[in-house]
Amino acid sequence: MATLVVPNQTSPVQDAEALRQAFKGWGADNKAIIAILGHRNVHQRQEIRKAYEELYQEDLIKRLESEISGDFERAMYRWMLEPAERNAVLLNVAIRNGNKDYIVVAEIACVLSAEELLAVRRAYHNRYKRSLEEDVAAYTTGHLRQILIGLVSAFRYEGDEINAKLAQTEANILHEAVKQKKGNYEEVIRILTTRSKTQLLATFNRYRDEHGISISKKLLDQTSDDFQKVLHTAIRCINDHKKYYEKVLRNALKKFGTDEDGLSRVVVTRAEKDLKDIKEVYYKRNSVHLEDEVSKETSGDYKRFIxxxxxxxD
Amino acid sequence: MATLVVPNQTSPVQDAEALRQAFKGWGADNKAIIAILGHRNVHQRQEIRKAYEELYQEDLIKRLESEISGDFERAMYRWMLEPAERNAVLLNVAIRNGNKDYIVVAEIACVLSAEELLAVRRAYHNRYKRSLEEDVAAYTTGHLRQILIGLVSAFRYEGDEINAKLAQTEANILHEAVKQKKGNYEEVIRILTTRSKTQLLATFNRYRDEHGISISKKLLDQTSDDFQKVLHTAIRCINDHKKYYEKVLRNALKKFGTDEDGLSRVVVTRAEKDLKDIKEVYYKRNSVHLEDEVSKETSGDYKRFIxxxxxxxD
Known part of the structure; x- marks a missing residue:
């Protein structure tokens, strides 16, 4: 379930006018901005953007960028984009950031549905005049390239058929590859990038039944290079993306100085989807409410917005 | 331009009734079947199928399969499917046929537009309950797998921007790889599977400018294994798919016994698109009309239909 709270009735024109008012004078009224945009769903935000453009011949997102700054601006900018475009931006930043952020590429590619991922690839074309796979390929080589290209180009089957024999065979293949420090990753990549998520869950379950440990835990011993980190992320996101996001949040908040990018990414992308469930997983795992931890670790308008x-x- | 000739006015219900009439008695009236279905466009054929189903509670395609046989049946069956579904069938047959037909996989993946290829991937899900890339991967290994997966999963950018510097760099990479018998194919695969077709044309042109020979001709010296055949096909289809199809037709008709599958594939898939242009290329290259060659090399209802x-x- 979503966490976003939206009033029963809203008017895009009134919202646009109120935002305009908030921009007046020296320094914007950030509380007013958050009171509006922090409580509108994706459809309403696009309507507000349209109304604002019509009323003032100005792009609301550009105006927001000039009025606010820092982590608050970055989070608000992403919040204002439609999901497909937002993910295209997140991917582009992650690709250009290199090593450190390839796990974000794996995360987005594995959490989205086939049609959602496709919408992101379309948005990437429109925005960057290149294909997503083209950029991923240009920045990577070898196995890392192969798995990332496979993940972002996948158009997975989404029926719920399970082939139990195949799950057994491929659990064995995964086991053989993971056992050796330098395993045969060709087959691991094939399995992870082409099988349906339902089939992969069956395969991961077979793995656990046979070896008494989940494959992602087993892989944790050896996430030494980028390829293995991507592999680990892909498996975790396919296996249970809510648990995966909980850990991203936990790490982001535990970090000295807080990882605002990670925190914003999860909150902004999941607030309209399943952030309530992720909050529950967080509480179960940490015995502290996510909001309380966010309150402690962040400050100012950024904190208010998140x-x-x-x-x-409020 | 298309070659298909369609009357000005047609009625799906009358067509369905006429087909029903043609099926009556021992042995169908194939001339009547061809006179109708050989002169209806994709939309009309789907309407006829719907009308037939409503009138007789019977699937027209299934009925056709039971009434006719051999090459005629196979060509008619493919003709009756919508393009995306037809290509899904062609791909599935090619994948299961193994080595010999991987060039068909490359052909379809490289000739279609990004959105057309995507429609095929959707149709593949619906029909086979698996993803296209999943089947391609299960039947191949190594470089062959990598290039085929890359081609069928591509969602190429289709803008007409050209990066001239990139074309130069990548023409050099292709040259270096092709020069050696066992070149560095990782980069060749990356370039061919991710760049836009417009960009690739610029790259191929740079190659020709620098080396006085087209890359596909150069590659002809070394199309010894499946990977190199696929590579060659991909380049030819991206470079000029009409010339490519001309050669498929030429080979199909030159073969002892004629390769009906190749002939049908080109005619059925291009009749509503650009078969007229392909016919012109054929005449220019062979100084004989495609129809005359088909008349000579085929017979019976199959010949009449093609x-x-x-x-x-008529």
């Missing part, structure tokens, strides 16, 4: 998206009443 | 699709007046 808490709004987390559904905390 | 000639109808080629636009020859």
């Amino acid at each position: 808490l709004a998206l987390l559904g905390k009443h | 000639l109808a699709l080629l636009g020859k007046h």
